[in-house]
Amino acid sequence: MKHITIVVTLSIVVLVASVMVFFVEAWTTPIIDDYNFEQANLAKFEVLPLLEGSDSLEADLSYDFTGTSITEVIVIPGKGYIYTAEFQGFQSIITYMVGFDTNGNITGYKTLIQGDTPGLGAEIAKDWYKDQFPGVSINDFSEIDGLVGATITFGGSAASLSKVVDFHNSTFEGVVLETPAEKLARWKKEITIDNAVITDVSGDYTLSGGISRIEFANDGSKDVAVIYTVDFEGYAGIVEYIIALDLVTNDVIGLRIVTNEETAGIGSVISEESFQTQFDAMLQIDALNGNIDEVAGSSAPITYGALKGSLTELINFHKSAFEGEVIETFNEKILRWKNEITVDNAIITDVSLDYTLTDGIYKVELVNNGSTDVAVIYTTEFIGYNPSETVVYFIAFDLVTNDIIGFRVMYQSETPGLGAKIADDSYFVQFDDLLQADALAGNIDDLAGATITTGGLKTSLVDVVNFHKVEFQGEVIGIPDPVEMSDANLLLALPDAVTFTSVYGDYTYLEDILNIYEAKNAADEVVGYIYYGHVKGYGADNIEFLFSTDKVTNTVEIVILNDTQSWDLADEYANYDGSAGLDFNTSTWLENFEGTTLQMLLTTPVDTVAGVSTTTGAMISVIETIAQYHTDESIGGGN
Amino acid sequence: MPRREKSIREIFSNGLLKQNPTFVQFLGMCPTLAVTKSVESALGMGAGVIFVLVLSNIAVSLVRNYVPKEVRIPIYIVIIASLVTVLEMIMKAFVPDLAASLGTFLSLIVVNCLILGRAEAFASKNGPLKSAADGLGMALGFTGGIVLIAFFRELLGAGSITIWGSLKLDLIPELYQVNILVQSAGAFLVFGILVSQINKYRMNKADRNEEV
Structure with a gap:
């Protein structure tokens, strides 16, 4: 009996509880399902708020989206359409969803994926943009504002949307679109x-x-x-x-x-x-x-x-x-141009084989007026902005004045509207009467926005002018004039001297040496030589110095003429405390070079200073170079 | 001398303060520590417990005379589990966000020892009205306890007090927030400090009573 009571009581309790749970479940399940459906399809609800949980959100795969940028369309009978489409933004493919109702109005717009520039293209995902859409007619959304400075992204959005609308109108609204x-x-x-x-x-x-x-x-x-x-x-x-x-x-x-x-x-x-x-x-x-x-x-x-x-x-x-016009051939045009920039009826002779051509120059032609050669034309190429195609031009020099008398571009594949303007007549004009010095100095017009093309031309012009100078003006190119130094400074290097004369022109040019002075005393006897040199220190700082020897190659003095930051780093060395500018001259390290001989400097290298090894190492190296030079060139006859 | 029957008011206040489930009985610790990150979830949990505890106390009280002793616990469990299932469905339907934030702890009300404890300790021996008062008192005491913990955790840890949804007060700037308080360890810290303060007060009171 007891057992039966237990079973019956348990059964009743379970039954009553089950019935209660059953009714509550029947009541709440649809509400929960709706909520879950909405959560899973939030974006779709956002762009088409009329959606309900019972609607089928199956994408309709029976349409051809070619050329529309649409990736998916969902048709909800009697309520509207949800399109997913994508377009190229500024930096990323942007995917968005847009809803249309059955009356031809946009019900919502939402950017799903974007990776554009924050503050510009990325603004497309912001509320201010999407909030403009609901209620706007699909056939006129010109009122939707984009963002200044992000035309590519927002323009792309509008263009993509109009393709969606075209598809929509022709597919669902029976609008016959023109093919x-x-x-x-x-x-x-x-x-x-x-x-x-x-x-x-x-x-x-x-x-x-x-x-x-x-x-x-x-x-x-x-x-x-x-x-x-x-x-x-x-x-x-x-x-x-x-x-x-x-x-x-x-x-x-x-x-x-x-x-x-x-x-x-x-x-x-x-x-x-x-x-x-x-x-x-x-x-x-x-x-x-x-x-x-x-x-x-x-x-x-x-x-x-x-x-x-x-x-x-x-x-x-x-x-x-x-119109029966005879358009001249390319070769005819080139010939006409060559006449235009030199003399009419010019006799043009290719003399390229007489020269060793360099620097993009590939043709040298002499222009004869019937009796004498009056001009030379160089045909030259250079790389402008377009790395795969050269710009080819020819340029004429007068053989009397050696100035430029004309310029034409034969081929170019530079950017239209920018570098390509180099081939415009308006650009040629400036070369009709251009001084050689101006061509050398790059005094030609820059094309706005085409600095690489014009820069390439300027470099090429320098090469051509230098070629011309060497071959037609007999100039030796590449050796700069000696740099003058004041007597006051020279005296620091060789206090016994009275007069200083530059003798660099008599010897081989060396890049490290700016000038060489022969120093004489009051009796007009040579007392020594002073090298005015320069070297790159740490961080490519230029250090200029004077270095002197007497006439029997004993070193006298080294004078540092400028003090740059790299020297200041040597302030812990010897007596130099870095506080007084040129006072590096007081550094005892410099004494390593003084009062010795050039031979000694070459055989027993001076040690660099830890911490400023780049600067001191460069200094040691340049002094050794000078010592070797002094010996090799037999400066003053001695060695 | 027979013990004096307690009045309904006494029963109610007993759970609320004197035998506070959170700070005195230490019942239902698991949700206490887990859902006290924000005042909102503490309130939600509290509401759930109020619902289940009041109804389960009433139900148990109503069937107390018909339940064979041997199967009373299974029957209490069936009642409580059904109520929790109902509660869960209703919350998911009408307050889905809160249901999601309470997560498993909502289902675990079934095994909250406070509920089964009150069914066994009180409802099975008292009438429905008293049982309801006991359930309400205990549940409110529990709610008050976890809301108090949540109040300190959220205020000091996240700088805000969230009452309901967007009804949220931001009070302390991020720079001054004690982030550990909204992490799990923070629950133990706050709980421990609160219990110590409450015990200090209770002990002092007990001492004074002895002296008198």
Whole structure:
């Protein structure tokens, strides 16, 4: 009986407890599930707040996202759409999620992953940016503000979003988007005439200069315009455009940018309508010379420069193909230039074989006016900013004045709009009458933003001028004049002397020696020689000194002329306390060099000073060099 | 002389102060040390204990006359475990953040010796009203104890007092915070100091009573 009571009581308690738990569970489970679902899909709830726990968040894999930057779309019937997409920011691929409701409004935007610059591109993940989106129409989000200074990131965001919207409109809103081919056909009519009949005639021409297609626009009775499809390489990628030229006036009728891989917010601005409209009815000469207005506030010299270069090539092509103009060949142009910068009807003779060519100079030509040689032209190459292609130029020197009379660039692959300007006529002008000394001193115009290219040119010019001086002016290059030293200082080195005469010109030049003085007494007898030398101490500090010997090679005095920091480090040595500038002269270490002989200095090296071994070691080395020099050169006849 | 029956008020205040489970009985130490990092979780834990202890005391008291002695403990456990399960589900549904911060300690209320202790020591011998008063007093005493510890730990260790969610007072700048107090060791430190102070007060009182 007792056992039965136990079993029954236990059973009842467990039963009652179970029923209670069951009801509570039935009540709370949906609430807990909702919460967990929301936690797991927080971002999705954030961009589409209408979501409920019961909604399926299965990504719909049946769509083709090619060219849209979309990576995933979730369709929630009756509530909206959640897109995940990515785009290239300034430093990273940025992934974001955006929600659209069924009325065509953005319900939320959230940056999921980004690694852009803090304070600039990274601001895209901040609330101030995403808070602008809810409620904005998907078809007009121009009101969304970006951040000044982070155009690439924020421009990329807007560009990516508009691709998402295009996809959305065509996929879910039944909006029929123009295919790229349809758009191109419409544009070709826009920039020529309505109802134009377009015929591809590319096969009739030899295409060059980036032109990939030539078409005629026919108005039903005659061809009225020609449309070129052209591409060029900009800063970040290929830009393709179409341009129409009137077949009567040969002026530009219109231009459209077809594909543009340039940086969003920078080079990409050439796709803006306001930029393209300036080509409506543009004069041919303006297109040829690149008289193009840049988009206000934009800075994309490379893109603009490349476009201008492409237009020039195109107009030249058109002129030769349709206007019967004979465009001179490259060799004709070079010959014309050489005449331009020297004399007309010049007889040019290649004399390169007569010289040992160096420093990028690879051709030397003499220019004869019919009776005498009047000029020399050097063809030279150097590396500018582009490390893989050299800049090749030629430069003419007058053979009478030896000044420069002209300069032209033959080849260059420098950055369009920057270094490439080196090949502009406006840059050549300064060389029409340039003094040799100015070329040597680099007194030529710098191209803004192209210091490497102009720097390379300046270096190359120095080489050419020096080559010219050696070969045509008979100068010996590379040996500087002796450096003068005051008598007062020289007296310190050789107190017995009265007069000092530089004799360095009679001996071999040595870089360590700035000058050599012969010292004489009042009786005009030689009493010794003073070397004015210099050496690099610690930290490349220049130490200048005087070092004297009597006429029988006994050393007399060493005088340190300047005191730099490296010497101060020697302040613990001997009597020198580093407090009185040039007082290093009082250091007893210097006495190692004084009152001995040059031979002794060469056979018994002086010890360096610990702690300042670089400076003292350099000093020892240069004195030994001078001692050896004195012996080798037999200065004063002695040794 | 038969012992005088205690009044409901006495029963209530007994748990709250005189036999405070935290500082006097040292019951339920595990959650005491684990959930006292912030006032908010201490309050949440306290609320849970109040819920379970009051209801389990009432339930045990109601069935006390029908439960065979041999299986009383299993039955108490079933009752308590069911109540804790219910509590856990309700908290997860309505205060999910708090439930997450209490973590396992919420489930472990089942084995909190305070609950089983009161069921066995009091509810199984007293009527439902008194049992409820005892449960409430004890649970409030426990809550007060852990909130007091949490108050010092959070204030001195993290510089703030979090009452509920965003209702948070930042009082002490980071430079002056004693970081160890919000780590595990800090729980022992604060608890030890508080117990010593309370014992000092109690001993002195006891001494005075003896002298009189």
